Amino acid sequence: MDFPGEPLHDIEIRGMTLDDVPAVTALDRAAGPNPWTEDIFRRELQISISHTLVAVGRQEQGDQIAGFITFWMVADEVQLHKIVVRRQHQGQGIARKLFQVMTDQALACGLSRATLEVRRTNEAAIKLYETFGYRITAVRKGYYGGAGEDALMMSAELRPAALLKH
Numbered sequence: 001m002d003f004p005g006e007p008l009h010d011i012e013i014r015g016m017t018l019d020d021v022p023a024v025t026a027l028d029r030a031a032g033p034n035p036w037t038e039d040i041f042r043r044e045l046q047i048s049i050s051h052t053l054v055a056v057g058r059q060e061q062g063d064q065i066a067g068f069i070t071f072w073m074v075a076d077e078v079q080l081h082k083i084v085v086r087r088q089h090q091g092q093g094i095a096r097k098l099f100q101v102m103t104d105q106a107l108a109c110g111l112s113r114a115t116l117e118v119r120r121t122n123e124a125a126i127k128l129y130e131t132f133g134y135r136i137t138a139v140r141k142g143y144y145g146g147a148g149e150d151a152l153m154m155s156a157e158l159r160p161a162a163l164l165k166h
């Protein structure tokens with residue numbers, strides 16, 4: 001369900017539930033290439049190392065999922081798999097909130113490193129990751145199908161919010 005235009009208030013970040021899966025899948029489908037199916041999101045809920053957080057905003061018409069982040073916590077590392085914010089709510093700091101909660105949860109679990117991969121042309125995402133201290137560690141040429149776009153591999157030492165430069 002889309003409620004265009006109206007700003008969101010009181011953004012709450014919480015874990016995705018089964019009931020959220022259709023809305024999260026629709027959001028992912030609208031975001032760009034290689035969307036996941038509902039089955040994939042449902043399977044993620046059953047994998048103990050997989051975590052999906054949703055950002056829920058208040059609107060006149062009711063609550064709405066404005067974004068989500070999916071990550072895995074493996075050994076000492078958090079691996080970002082997806083982060084998406086609904087187009088009409090981008091630029092309001094929602095991805096930054098999701099990213100910070102992921103980081104806090106990983107730190108609380110004793111993890112020390114973070115890794116991700118991103119399309120070379122995804123400037124918004126790369127900027128976001130850089131503000132959290134991620135740096136490019138490798139380039140995978142032609143990694144993504146279709147246009148054969150390069151993937152940038154990025155990693156960071158995990159740091160509490162207080163140590164980050166915005």
Ligand SMILES: CC(C)(COP(=O)(O)OP(=O)(O)OC[C@H]1O[C@@H](n2cnc3c(N)ncnc32)[C@H](O)[C@@H]1OP(=O)(O)O)[C@@H](O)C(=O)NCCC(=O)NCCS
Pocket residue numbers: 031032081082083084085086089090091092093094095096097118122123124125127128129131166
């Ligand atoms: C990338 C994305 C998640 C950012 O979400 P967002 O909620 O708009 O981001 P925020 O408002 O929290 O911005 C946080 C920081 O990200 C960077 N950023 C976000 N959008 C940007 C843009 N269009 N251009 C440049 N930098 C941008 C900035 O550094 C920004 O900090 P600032 O506002 O202090 O400059 C969003 O654009 C999106 O959903 N894109 C489509 C899905 C996608 O490509 N996901 C990543 C790969 S899975």
